[in-house]
Amino acid sequence: LTAVAAAFVPEIMGVGYDTVNQTLLGEFGLLLLCCIAVVKIVVTGISIGLGMPSGLVGPILFIGATVGGVFGLIAEWIMPETASSAGFYAMLGMGAMMGSALQAPLAALLALLELTQNPNIIMPGMLIIVVSSMVASEVFKQQSIFLSILKEQGLDYHNSPVIQALRRVSVGAIMTRQFSPTKRHIVYEEAKEILRQEPKWILINNSDGKPVSLLPTVDLAHYLEENEQELVEGEEHPIKERILIDLFEIPAQRKDIASLYFQATLQETLDRFTETKTEALYVERTSAPTVSRVLGIVTRAEVENYYQYKRK
Incomplete structure (x- = not known):
């Protein structure tokens, strides 16, 4: 030119x-x-x-x-x-x-x-x-x-002590590994099995296996407790006739979710929250071009708590 x-x-x-x-x-x-x-x-x-x-x-x-x-x-x-x-x-x-x-x-x-x-x-x-x-x-x-x-170029020129501290910490240091991946529709027995594992979060995947939403486990426990009789009766019927629990329909405080690569710092995590406007991120590691594994969950509140702690 x-x-x-x-x-x-x-x-x-x-x-x-x-x-x-x-x-x-x-x-x-x-x-x-x-x-x-x-x-x-x-x-x-x-x-x-x-x-x-x-x-x-x-x-x-x-x-x-x-x-x-x-x-x-x-x-x-x-x-x-x-x-x-x-x-x-x-x-x-x-x-x-x-x-x-x-x-x-x-x-x-x-x-x-x-x-x-x-x-x-x-x-x-x-x-x-x-x-x-x-x-x-x-x-x-x-x-x-x-x-x-x-x-x-995606570079931050701010150089405050807090920003420096966030850049030195990987997202793996604060993410939680207490989550259970599952599909959108499950039966009572599958729900009880998830609760036995005692995860903090339930990661809901779509038909392609990609995470699309995050559900607090306590909300599923409350739903099972309130509807236990109806769901248990459904267990007595054949598999095809069992009552399915739609994790997108039950009363819960579900969170929108987006992806984050495992090598990200907390500063990059905050930027990702701002970019996606979500409340939670699932941390994944890619081992091949089409193969990735979810390693943990991080919420905006966890990052902000760490941020406030460093400011003090």
Whole structure:
């Protein structure tokens, strides 16, 4: 993509310092500067969006200089007697682009001062950098480009002691292994067998064997106690005529459930809860592309209790 674009606009190639210098000196025309700026924005956005290991500061200064140069040429055309040189506007464009894209206004202002070695640029530089940074953060709700890239890669830049503690603990440390997997419809004898195992949770699977819901064992015990006579009478009939217990229909506080891989940390577990908006996760380990085994259950309350304990 870069090669195709460079075939028509070769000024976008390389680090771009030569193009920036020519822009500061006002050697480009308005149409050419517009083409250079647009093509550089597109090529840079595509490269970064595809995850290419490319730099950011260089393209930011390049784009800022060319766009600023465009406004400088327009200002010279509209107000030839009062407008400053195109190079001055190009320099301000570099600071504005750096301040808004990096969300680092002070660094952008210091960069302007170092590049020009002229304290007179501080006031116009402050004006344009603050305005551009505020527009990016408040109007378009954009973070620094570095934070945006980390977020897209699923990385968390927060570094509080609690977050560090959650990252060091595996979900296997707090998950419960006291669960019993079963299908949705069971008979009285199967229900009693589940209760004899004394699990904390009953993991309900669909016809394909995939977990779809989580049922507290105590709710099943209450249901059997209240309907024992009816269910026991059903045991006297042949298998086909026995009364089936629908675990999706009995009164219970069932929880929606989603999967979580066994190597996850507690920080990743919290992120998974936020992503799936569920109250519980089943922890599974995949031994083959189509073979996985459920190892345990973790609820949001358990993670939050650990989180609150670490905060104290």
